[in-house]
Amino acid sequence: MQDSIGPSIQLTETGKLKHFLTVSGLNKDLLTEILDTADSFIEVGERNIKKVPLLRGKTVVNLFFEASTRTRSTFELAAKRLSADVLNINISTSATSKGESLSDMLRNLEAMASDMFIVRHSQSGAAHFIAESVTPGVAIVNAGDGWHAHPTQAMLDMLTIRQHKKHFEGLKVAIIGDILHSRVARSQIRALNTLGVEEVRVIAPNTLLPEFVETLGVTVYNNLEEGLRDIDVIIMLRLQRERMQGALLPSEQEYYQLYGLTRERLKIAKPDAIVMHPGPINRGVEIESEVADGNQSVILNQVTNGIAVRMAVLSMAMSGQTETQNARKNERLDRDKA
């Protein structure tokens, strides 16, 4: 299903990125541009001096309302490699816990002349809300909001797939596990379909699948063995321990028996299938250790690619904001002249 999220709010008038809130609403060319830009930044990470001056003089605020180590540190590294000044704000120790409203807090941060907020929040739509309420010129990058979207994670996964499979056409991709609560899966499904893979499958028991999941453009499998047939890319999702409460699953053991990716099951997929996982991994719950560390696993490539993709998104969004600001300035000048 096509939805209306995105274009109006995250793109400039000329169709460039100015916020990065969700993959939906972005076309194939734009997603490919993100991947190409990220490719060019991979080389930076291999240099002795790992810096480019694209965001020199800019202030980037990591606004994390939810705990995160990996995502926050790769965003921080990405911003620093682009020469930005980085401020990390951990909200559990900050003002909103003292009753200050989110909007007031944003006002304060804007007053410090911040140029970009990288936002993680437990509520779906939080990044949209912030993008709508900040003053023009400030870019918002979504680092994960509720169950809605985690677009940079999806794009680094797309980069990893492209590195190993060269192109997206004709690929069959299986996403296995807790789709219901997964912002990563929602963004991945959208990106894979936009980039033109042949088929996206979701493999899970019905308790971990949202209503009408097939409308996202996926085929549904309850059985792992059936779903793995002819698959080129296997994406495992993390299973949160709290899913055992609330009658979503009976036990980790039964889940592993039915949906755990073992060496035996991996053989059902294509022989050159790659195995991905957004981390952190629960070994023995969703994936066998030998598979996670095996030669088909590309999990560590994903982490490296994370920095490059985030550098790409940060620099593109900032340049989109600059373009918009300049256009406004020119309009004002034209008006004054007239």
Place this chain on the structure above:
Amino acid sequence: MKTAITKGRIFNSETGWTECENILIENDRIFAIDGCLETFSADEVIVADNQWIIPGLIDLNVSLREPGFPEKGSIASETKAAVAGGVTTLCCPPDTLPVNDSKAVSNLIEEQASRYGHCRVLPLGAVTKGLKGESLSEYSALKKAGCIALSSAFNPFKNLSVAKRCFEYAKTHGLSVFVNPLEPSLHKGVVHAGQISTTIGLQGIPSVAETIAVAQLIQLAHTTGAHLHLSQISAAESVNLVADAKTRDIPVTADVSIHNLLYTDRDTLNFNSLFHCQPPLRAESDRQALISGVTNGTIDAITSAHQPHEAAAKLMPFAETEPGISGVELILTLAVQLHDQDDLPLDTFIRAMTDGAARVLRRPSPSLVPGETADLCIYDPSHRWLCTPETLVSTGSNTPLLNQELSGRVRSTLVAGRTVYRLVE
């Protein structure tokens, strides 16, 4: 006091629309239609050329926010918003602070309404003490204090045994029970559980959270004989259940919020918190079923489900915002939209908010004929205006129509022959 309204198109549910020369009102009643203006010697003449004269609307659910929530509204502000919308009689739910579960709170509401109110206020008493769903409130005392019926106001019964006792005790006192049907264990979420909730990752409230409660409540009404009124049903299957109950003569009525007739879950795609309401906006198929339900009389009444909020209540990520739309003041504008997009004829809407609502309340239908009480509004369909917090009367400007240019507005409203609202331009 004598008032004359001249010209205008007048609506009566029996005869439909007719052009009229004048309506003559003496004290609280209509004296004559097309009578002799010269000999009437009116104190006030309202010229209603090209305007619509409609019986005062009855709204079964308007949150006045008093006592308890002055930042959201008051009896003075929200009854004024009601008359600015053409509503002359309203029921206010008991979810105030303190809850209206006692004679004292009912008296307070009555007193404030008679002192500062602009329209008829019919309080709904809490069906259980503190709306906790556990024990009976004093129905006899509530009835004596002026409560027209009982209500659960989105607070479900703790269990079916309590619900059954409430129905039995309500039947004893001849009181109707208004229930917003929901099964709390399934009712966790902020939007309709469907394609849209799946796409945007907001937790969904499945239709079955409502329909399972509707089915149970209908059975309780059947066994106890108490009049059950289902407030703001939202799911297609609920309409089927009510239709079936009515064919079996079970004492059930139902209403629907105008927002569920106009909007769907697609409107929440961009996380616009102004569309966050309870019950949630559901799928297009539900909206169509609700419209058919109103058209064929399965659903008796339409309500604004007015829930005014202060601006800050909506300035948060979607799920953290408070549910509810401020709607009473714009209800005719919304109804005209429904009419214009060929969903629901305006006549059907007016009948649902006059005859239908009166039937639910077991009161006589309002009607613009000589001898009847002069509760009416005059609506100017061509008046253009910008809907902003400043132009709205209600304390809450949490409406999806905010900052839009609208056409059509109530010019005057009369309650018992007295002009209680006049549009100031």
